[in-house]
Amino acid sequence: MRIERTALPGVGIRYVFTTATGRHVGVIGHLSGRRELVLYERDDPETVFDAVSLDREEARHVSDLLHHDVTEDHLTQLERDSDGVTFTRIPITAGSPSDGAVLDLRRIRSRTGAAVIAVVRDGEVITPPDREPLRIRVGDTVVAAGPVPGITALSRFLASGER
Incomplete structure (x- = not known):
């Protein structure tokens, strides 16, 4: 699947993809944290047919429903690409x-090319090596x-449960 x-x-980031049935679907991540799920007209991929606005928590729940293992959240205000480095949650x-x-x-x-720089737990930021070993839950x-490939590899690593 190709995702644009x-x-x-001044708004955020828009992702658009076409489903196997030919529907154009978009997700707009606003800088405020609000998300919009967007359906475009079948015959005009630039015209919005319908949209649903979600706050941060609603968006996380929908994400969990769609992918129950590990979800890489590219749409947060934390994510910034700078000189080839991506920060993500x-x-x-x-x-x-x-x-x-x-x-x-x-x-x-060494395995993924990405570094875990913190874990957020119950509103507390745990920064390695403050707590070694670092157990997640x-x-x-x-x-x-x-780099993006390293972040992708880290997501796959966490999704695999391999240690």
Whole structure:
């Protein structure tokens, strides 16, 4: 599937893809954190047919429903691309094979090319090496930095439950 990413200056980021049935679907991540799910007219992919606005929490729940293991959240205000480095948040959701896993931060960095720079748990920011070993659990959000391929590899690594 091809996903088009478009920066919307002063608004946020728009992602648009076409389903197997030919429907054009979009997600707009506003700088405020609000998300919109957008359906476009079948015969005119630039005309909005309908849209649903979601706040941050609603968007996280929908994301969890669509992908129950690990969801890479590219649409947060935290994400910024700067000189090839991407910062992102990866929530650990119910059913994740990473629930309870102890992260070997050096191994993750050498294997994926991305670095875990923090874990957010119950509103508290845990920054390695403050707490070694770093055990993650459902409800945590892994904050990572690295090149896009490294972030993707880290997401796959967390989704696999491999240690």
